[in-house]
Amino acid sequence: MNQEQIKIADTCYELAEQKAAHYFQSLYVLVSQKAYIPTLTNDLHSWKHNHIHHYPLLSSFLRGKKKPDSQEYHNYIQWLDYTGKLEPYLDRSISYIFMRDLGKSLDSINTQTRIRRVVDSLKTHLTTGQGDKTKDFSIAGLYRWAQKEGIETTFIWLMNKLKTVSANIPKGMDAEHAQRKLIKIIAGVLMHVIEEMSSEITPAERTQKLDNAIRLGYSYGLTYPFIDDLLDSEILSDKEKKQYSNLIRTTLITGSVPKLGEWTGKTKDLIRYIHSELRSAFEYIKSHQRPETLKSFFEQSYVFFHSQEVDREKDLSNSNYTNEELYIPIILKSSSSRLIVRSVISAPEDEGFDSRTFFYGIYNQLADDFADMFDDMKEGAVTPYTYYLKYHDKRSDLINPFELYWAVISNLIHNVYHSDSKTCEVILDRAINGLKRFKERMGTEKYNEVMNLFASENPKFNRVIQRMVRKADDVDFFDKLLRDHMIVILKNERKEQDDFLSTIETVRNQINNILKIPKVENGSLLKDPIIDAANYSLEGDGKRLRPIMTWVLGVNEYGLNQTAIVPLLRSLEYMHTASLIFDDLPAQDNASTRRGRPTLHMVYNIAIAELTGLFLTQKAIEEQASLDEFDSKTVLNLIQYSAHMTELMCKGQAMDLESKGKQLTLEQLNMMCFYKTGIAFEASLIMPAILANTKEFEMEALKKFARHAGIAFQIKDDLLDVEGDLLLMGKPIGKDAENNNSTFVSILGKEGARKEMWEHYCLAMETLHEVPRNTAFLKHLLNYIVNRDH
Known part of the structure; x- marks a missing residue:
């Protein structure tokens, strides 16, 4: 970086700073002369006719349906549609986005046409099956x-x-x-x-x-x-x-x-x-920049970064910042952050975009800073509001940021957007909505305290504003509703995920404690290598996903006694471990490590491994037969189902062995991996359902989920075999290629395999909507399946 480059960057920032200073000076005049007050007072008096309604008692009764809380996303959308308010609600919301995010002028016929198209499309989505709450977001x-x-x-x-x-x-x-x-x-x-x-x-x-x-x-x-x-x-x-x-x-x-x-x-x-x-x-x-936009991209990026740096270095304990020092950096950073987007996508010049975006930025910034002022104060951040809160009684020269906010609004409506009625409507809607939301969040007492500080110098104008805050209707916006809804979703997702991980850990520990097979004292001098070998395999660092699924569905959803289903949990892990022992044998996959340790046949020998696998399958049946707290016919049904699933798993493994060196079709591979993997997932869900005498339609939905989840699991395994981490996997990678196995990766390639995995992920997720239970655990299990590292 040479001196000439630094000089060019500094000059670029100085020019931007001069432009911001000129803008700030014009706003300062509006505030100091109170020139914005009569103009906005007239605007608000005209505006209120569309937003303050006087409903007679009978009319209120006839309207019937009570307005739900705006945070109840789906109910609120339904209420808006029912009352005929949805279309204007979406129109002001999309109009605002076109102004704020796209820098458009609402008096343009083309812009109005585009807004109308978006509104119609969004309304259709929200009021038909496409807007089904099970699919949104x-x-x-x-x-x-x-x-x-x-x-x-x-x-x-x-x-x-x-x-x-x-x-x-x-x-x-x-x-x-x-x-x-x-x-x-x-x-x-x-x-x-x-x-x-x-x-x-x-x-x-x-x-x-x-x-x-x-x-x-x-x-x-x-x-x-x-x-x-x-x-x-x-x-x-x-x-x-x-x-x-x-x-x-x-x-x-x-x-x-x-x-x-x-x-x-x-x-x-x-x-x-x-x-x-x-x-x-x-x-x-x-x-991806066009040569003609590259220069402006770097200039805007530098202005954005440097203005943030200037703002970041401020200290709330410094009582000497001038108004210019407080406001000019936020004018620059709030405008340049939006201007950069146009540069990023190399969009052609749009007449008036730069000007509108430059003047608009501080409006959003002041609104955000107002909403966050107490959080910012706790963090010691310098914003116009935190600085005024701290020094207003010591510095008579400080501009009141709340007054400046209204001056910006007046300037936007009448100087930037040329008194366009639609623009005036939307901006005032947004301003009153912001105050309503703040009042609701902070409570009336705190809100009045804030207003006494920031609005006391203009009592007549403040009375007009506060009447609108109390009485105005139809000023809410879809993006705010969406934001609140997304925050709720993310919080719920986080809680569900934490519950999922906690359940996995807790139940896994419980299952690990019940798996060990005790030795029988028979007085023989001979050792009992089969039980030792079985316990060696069971002690490996297994995920225990299958019995965990059974426990969660059986105990949490079907209300089965957790002690009563212990034999079932054992049987599932015994059967799964037996399948792994067979899978690792030299005649099959010839694996040397499993669950981070040498495979059973490497520690003992092939014969012991084969006998141990057979022993564990019989132990699984023995455990199932000991489910003595359930009806005998139900247990027999379960054992019959279990035996049939074991048959299919054996067929799947035989298909896998037969396929070595052959090019399978996708259909054949789906069938094979369902037999190998999906069947075990299905059994984990269907066995507790059998014990709970669940209805057939629910079991069919669980089977469908298990099929797609199992295939997704197998595809992820195939991907990990070519790109996984040996230390995380606990077994060698690249074994499929070494054994000449047909996999989703060998047939579809890595990109195609990922698409196929996500397709089955979606099919499994969509199937969960058919299950009349709390499916949060299964949803997060599916997320774990496609996102796991081992």
């Missing part, structure tokens, strides 16, 4: 969308990336927030790309553009957790933060990512991962 639902668009490979790539990013977010940072932010940015980039597509675009071109959009969105989105959030956290020391910031600055000034250089200490591995991932992301964005 699920990974399976998103994969189905990716299939429709021909970007399954991109989706799989993104899932792996999000998983890796979450795994590398250190303690002290919020992994869920990072993931939400990434997804939001990817969605924003997708919106821009879709908006830029012409109606004549071919399906192949659309697929390519969507693929690029997702990868570009991910690449740009990484800057938030791995630059902004990381530098805001306490993960790095002050020295490390400076070193890391210099790396980012050098990259943006020179256009090339420098080598990491020497980095020591506990953050070494983290920084190496982040440096590698950001370098790949930067190179991807750079390679």
Whole structure:
């Protein structure tokens, strides 16, 4: 990085700073002269006619259906549709997104046409089977969308990336927030790309553009957790933060990512991962830039980064910041973050976009800072609101940020959007909605306390605003509803996942404690190698998935006595372990390690291994026959079913052996792996269902789930055999190729195998909707199956 490059970057920032200073000065005039008050008062008086309704008692009775809480996502959508409010609700919501995220002007006929198209499509989705609550926002639902668009490979790539990013977010940072932010940015980039597509675009071109959009969105989105959030956290020391910031600055000034250089200490591995991932992301964005947009991309990125750095260095204990020092950096960072998106996707120039986006940014920033002011205060962050909270009684020169917020709104409506009535409607809807949400979250007493501080200088204008906050209707927005719903989903998912992992660990320990086969004292001088060999195999570090599934379904869902089903749990693990012993034999897969230890025939000999496998199958039947707390006919049905499943498993293994060196069709491979793997999953679910005398339709749904889950499990095994980690796997990798086995990878290739795995994942997830039970455990089991490392 030479002096000339630094000078160019500094000049670029100075020009942006001058523009922001000019904008700030115009807002300062509006605030100091109170010029925004009469204008907005008139706007609000006109606006209120559509939002303050006086319903007579009889009319309220006739309307019937009570308004649900807006956080009840599906019920709220149904209520909006029932009352005829859904269409205007979606119209203002999509209009706002077109303004905020796409930088569009609402007085454009073309924009109105596009908004109408989106509203109609979204309304159809929300009010028909496509909007079924069982499919919304699920990974399976998103994969189905990716299939429709021909970007399954991109989706799989993104899932792996999000998983890796979450795994590398250190303690002290919020992994869920990072993931939400990434997804939001990817969605924003997708919106821009879709908006830029012409109606004549071919399906192949659309697929390519969507693929690029997702990868570009991910690449740009990484800057938030791995630059902004990381530098805001306490993960790095002050020295490390400076070193890391210099790396980012050098990259943006020179256009090339420098080598990491020497980095020591506990953050070494983290920084190496982040440096590698950001370098790949930067190179991807750079390679997709048109020459004419590359310069503006670097300029906007530098302005964005440097303004964040200026803002980040502020200290709340410093009482001497000027208004300009407080506001100019947030004008720059709030506008440049949105301007960059257009550069990232190399979009052509849109007349007025840069201007609208520049003036609009601070509106959103002030709204967000208002909502978060008390959290920011706890963290010691400097925002216009936290600074005013701390120093308003000591600094009479400080601009009240709440007043500035309304001045920005007035300026946007009348100077930027030229008094367009639709724009006025949407912006005021959003402003009043923001205050309503804040009041609901903080409570009336705290809200009034905040208003007494921030709005007391303009009591007449404040009375108008507070009347709207109390009485105005129809000011809520779909993106807020969606955000709240997504947060609830993610919290529930996290709790379910924690419960899943806790259950796995607890039940696994219980099962491990009941598996050991005791020796029978027979007075013989001879040793009993069969029992020793059986216990050696059972003591291996097995996942115990099959008996765990049986325990969860049997105890938690069917209410079976957990002590009563202990024999069934043993029998499942005995049968599974026997199948592994046979599978590892030289005549079959000839494996040398299993569950991280030498295989049984390597420790003893082939004959003992064969006899031990046979012994364990008989022990499994003996255990099933000892289910003495259940009706004898039910137990006989279970044993008959179990014997039939064992027959099919043997046929599956024979098919596997017969297939060595042969090229199977996908249909043959699906059948074989269902016999080998899916059958065991099915038995784990159907056996407790048999004991509970479950209805046939439910058992059929469980069988269907088990079939697809088992195939997905086998495909993941095939993938791990070619790309897994030996230490994590606990057995050699590459055995399928060595044994000349037909696998999903050998038939479909790695990419095709991944698609096939996700197809069966979706089919299994969709089948769970047919099971009239709490299926959270099975859902997370399926997630574990496709995401596991061993």
